[in-house]
Amino acid sequence: MQDSVLQQIITIVLADDHSLVRDGIGALLEEEPDLDVIGEVSNGLEAIQMVEDLAPDILIIDIRMPELGGIETVERLNENPNLKTKCIILSMHDSEEYILKSVQAGASGYLLKDTGKTEFVKAIHMVQEGGKYFSGDISNVLVNNLFSSGKNINDKSTSKERKSNPFDLTNKELKVLELVLAGYTNKEISEKLKNSKRTIETHRFNLMKKMKVKNLIDLSKKASEYNLV
CATH class of the missing domain: 3.40.50.2300 (Response regulator)
Structure with missing residues (x-):
């Protein structure tokens, strides 16, 4: 016992x-x-x-x-x-x-x-x-990642396949990019994605840093150039 x-x-x-x-x-x-x-x-x-x-x-x-x-x-x-x-x-x-x-x-x-x-x-x-x-x-x-990739999430090849753009943006950053270019504010994006406003600001900062742009106009041009949205 x-x-x-x-x-x-x-x-x-x-x-x-x-x-x-x-x-x-x-x-x-x-x-x-x-x-x-x-x-x-x-x-x-x-x-x-x-x-x-x-x-x-x-x-x-x-x-x-x-x-x-x-x-x-x-x-x-x-x-x-x-x-x-x-x-x-x-x-x-x-x-x-x-x-x-x-x-x-x-x-x-x-x-x-x-x-x-x-x-x-x-x-x-x-x-x-x-x-x-x-x-x-x-x-x-x-x-969401599992269904979007169509692969087993434990497969390490997933990380390579997710690099579908030269800036290595994450799926969340791509979604934030899409909403930013659609004209949504950080507050509106946070409500849509159910994340805090601070989290959205961080994602926005990271994607602009990765894409090496400093304003919305350059962000839009680069996103269009590389067909990111």
Whole structure:
């Protein structure tokens, strides 16, 4: 009976370069009787070493860290067929680019840092049982990409096929470009795409930087020249 109980415990390693974040997540998870945080690290290289040493069931890792970021860490861990640890990326960003790169690296989940406790625990259990978990609007990004590409999202060739323009704009940036050129304001675009105004401003800044333009007229000319809309 005791062995059966022990087998149900899900062991977890936390990787985040902010100790307050690790403390907060650790305190949250400790309230669950079947979750056990067995280690904490502050960068990707340490995460790899701890996963190899402790073989936890789950690695919860921040997307941006010193030494080695979360996506690169997950990718390296998945290159080792002997490691069975499943990885959940934790991030402040709902960027389509980050999400798709995380999935292609082998992550089983992607959670935003403002995820509530109920969803957080649900994600851990689902991933442990062999499923995938992507919170909120993130799942919609994945589904939309899957249907638009017509390919398995885990196929790394997807990232190459998405580069259908010389500026390597993401699908979200292309959509923002289309709406900007249609005359919509940032506020109107945020309402249409169900993103914050600040997120839309970031996408707009990024696409103009990638296309090397400084105003709407040049943006329109270049978009027309390369048949982007």
